[in-house]
Amino acid sequence: MTETYRSPLLQREGAVEAGGVDTGVAAHYGAPTREARRLFDGEAIADLTHFDILEISGADRQSWLDTLSTQRISTLKPSDSTQTLLLSIQGRVEHEMKVLVQPERLLLILEPGAAAPLQEFLNSMRFMLRVEVADLSATHGVLAATRPIPSAGDAVWTDPWPGVSEGGWAYSREDHPGTERPWLLHVVELENTIQAVADEQLAGMMAVEALRIAAWEPRFGAEIDDKTIPHELDWLRTSVHLNKGCYKGQETIARVHNIGHPPRRIVFLDLDGSLHTLPAPGSELKLGERTVGRVTSVALHFEAGPIALGVVKRNVDPESVLSVVDGESIYPASQEIIVAPDAGQVAGRFTGFLRTPPTA
Missing domain, CATH: 3.30.1360.120 (Probable tRNA modification gtpase trme; domain 1)
Structure with missing residues (x-):
């Protein structure tokens, strides 16, 4: 277009x-x-x-x-x-x-x-x-x-x-x-x-x-940004065939799924609506004073109110309330897990890219 x-x-x-x-x-x-x-x-x-x-x-x-x-x-x-x-x-x-x-x-x-x-x-x-x-x-x-x-x-x-x-x-x-x-x-x-x-x-x-x-x-x-791998967004559901080889990047797909963890994870955010505004996509997600991710999409839902998707570091506590910082405005945001922090390391299921199970 x-x-x-x-x-x-x-x-x-x-x-x-x-x-x-x-x-x-x-x-x-x-x-x-x-x-x-x-x-x-x-x-x-x-x-x-x-x-x-x-x-x-x-x-x-x-x-x-x-x-x-x-x-x-x-x-x-x-x-x-x-x-x-x-x-x-x-x-x-x-x-x-x-x-x-x-x-x-x-x-x-x-x-x-x-x-x-x-x-x-x-x-x-x-x-x-x-x-x-x-x-x-x-x-x-x-x-x-x-x-x-x-x-x-x-x-x-x-x-x-x-x-x-x-x-x-x-x-x-x-x-x-x-x-x-x-x-x-x-x-x-x-x-x-x-x-x-x-x-x-x-x-x-x-x-x-x-x-x-x-x-x-x-x-x-x-x-998506220039570091995104499919695991981080739960795209192995619909976009990746784990038993198929012969494509660029397949080693990362197999390694992270079988013996690693995706470094980041997508998360659903329930935003505090008391400010009666929405933060901009790209706003920082903070846990205390530490930046742990960013907001990627924001909307006002007809039932759920202000909601968002974000991408955060894998080890961020899923129970913690995050802060969305957009300029001078701060929006408390509770998380709902999409990709779990322990996603990956699928024990006992090897996709064919790994010829032998990983050693301890």
């Missing part, structure tokens, strides 16, 4: 444009918490047409992406959905892709602005394989909802979160709050956007983010 993109749905009455990475679509249409309630209940659609789309075609498309990424792609069937990552040699997250399998192509749904660098990398890895990578971002976008949108067509990616995909591993509890929020992304032609939502209520990005944070789902454009 280009930097100058503006959704035609910003013409809707009450639309207020979002900022930052979500510039070009609505933050809300006049009532963000009510919009979040409607979105949760399946009574509204969210405009994510600023998201980027890549198309991979050619006979080798699935086996090729399989060899590059963390997820098993080669065995997927038409209409299957998955999520996968590209990592650095050190196992750090460089790209995140929501993959929709169609009969003659793969569609990759990406964060705004992610298509160009990813396309450049993928083209550099084509060699003699029968694959073509095309950027559809100028002509296609995404509409999101918690239920199918018949008028949006049948190119629908179904979020695997918070299920545990084949070959995956959960670092958080079984009664995951994300099960309350199904999430469907419909790939549409931009010229058909207004028609696709003609008779629908709309919800802005503030509603989308409130539901995502409450579902504990990380976002590439928010929870």
